[in-house]
Amino acid sequence: MEGDNLKKDKLIIAKKKFDSRLIVGTGKYKSMSECANAIKLSGAEIVTVAVRRVNISNKNKPLLMDYIDPKKITYLPNTAGCFNSKDALRTLRLARNIGGWKLVKLEVLGDKTNLFPDMIETLKTTEVLAKEGFRVMVYCNDDPLMAKRLENSGADAIMPLAAPIGSGLGILNKINIQIIRKQTKLPLIIDAGLGQASDATIAMELGCDGVLVNTAIAKAKKPFEMALAFKNAVVAGRQSYNSGRIGKTLMGNPSSPIKGII
């Protein structure tokens, strides 16, 4: 059956296979249990996590790992809050030391208000990380030339923004995303700026391999329902992309036969 192909349609990142094309962030939730439940409902197999100081004055503070089992869900350590290569490298080397994490998300930001990535620092850092054996998924601008440079620097996945982080604006430059899609065989994942489930569908219909969502789920009025909505939206978008959409015409084209009209 045609539909059987969907089961084989896996997301492959750094040789690892995933059934879900939705990656979710674990930030901004009201509690760890809310976060864990939303992840479960989203069906995500990869979650981003941040590296921060342990609270040494409160020894009984719950740990993320107690709620989300890293043996079942792939942790993707990020460099959120890093504004230069040095800090990003330090953060990811520490992340690797926690327990062997090699698959990481690099984001080096350049501006504290718009949170756009600093692509010069990002490129430099990608190169170093790749040489050190990291598998690097890279948050970047939706610039096809920078995406190409990242690919040449050893990135394992290209993750252009849809819009500024947490803005909820959706995909602002579909054409750039399509150009990046055409030029790269690397996994292409829309990271940041999505606001609602349909944005994820559009990303998938543009040919992206996946989407990464945090705020749109965590800050929705009903995060659990939004997690489900995103899960379905990603599946719908992928199915739509694989199905081959019809061409666009200016004028109408009747769906019922003209022949035999009474």
Add this chain to the structure above:
Amino acid sequence: MKKIKIKVNGKVKTVLNNSKLSDLLNKLNIPIKKVAIELNREIVDKKKTSNIKLKKDDKIEIVHFIGGG
């Protein structure tokens, strides 16, 4: 025994001179498998914390994973 001051995650802590890093981690109840440790900006091999003696003004960072996007 002489006491020394060190910094752990930016906070000043007083420990016995020549006490070991592993002693400090035990005292702070750190789940070692779930953290990474830096001593004066160098990553520490978690298997060797009992070989490391703490010195005055050492700066230790202990990090773990938290929620993030």
